[in-house]
Amino acid sequence: MLKTKQINETYDMEVYTDSGDYFGDIEESILTANKIFGWRVKATKRSYLSKILGGAKGVIIPHQLVKAMSDIVIISKAAVPMHDEDQQIEEVE
Numbered sequence: 001m002l003k004t005k006q007i008n009e010t011y012d013m014e015v016y017t018d019s020g021d022y023f024g025d026i027e028e029s030i031l032t033a034n035k036i037f038g039w040r041v042k043a044t045k046r047s048y049l050s051k052i053l054g055g056a057k058g059v060i061i062p063h064q065l066v067k068a069m070s071d072i073v074i075i076s077k078a079a080v081p082m083h084d085e086d087q088q089i090e091e092v093e
Contacts, residue, residue: 003070004025004056005068005069007029007036010026010029010039010069010073011026011027011028012025012026012027013025013026013069013071013072013073014072014073014077015039015041015061015072015073015074016073016075017048017063017073017074017075017076017079018037018067018074018075018076018077019077021048021080022033022047023043023048023075024041024042024043024044024047024048024049024050024051024058024059025042025044026039026040026041026042026043026049026073027040027042027058028040030060033069035036035051037062037063037068038060038061038062038063039060039061039063039073040058040059040060040061041058041059041060041061042057042058043056043057043058043059046051048080051078061075061079062079065079067076
C-alpha cells in the first residue's frame with residue numbers, strides 16, 4: 001500500500017545517504033507544476049554536508065535522487081557533492 005505524507009511533515013526530517021552518512025536536514029521543498037522538483041537540505045553542525053561545504057548553508061537535492069522517505073530521508077550517494085581530501089590538504093599547507 002502506498003503511504004503518503006504531507007509536505008509540511010517533511011520539514012526538519014533528517015537526511016542520510018544510502019551508505020549511512022548523516023547528510024543534513026530538510027529545510028524546504030521545491031515545487032514545479034504541482035510536482036516535487038527537489039529538496040533544499042541545510043547543513044547542520046554534525047552533518048557530512050557541513051564538513052564538505054564549509055561556510056555554505058546547504059544544497060538542493062533533485063527528487064529523483066531520493067530513494068526513500070518515511071521517518072528519515074534516504075538519498076543516493078550520487079547526490080553528495082564530490083570532496084577531494086587531497087585538495088583540501090594542499091590548500092591548508
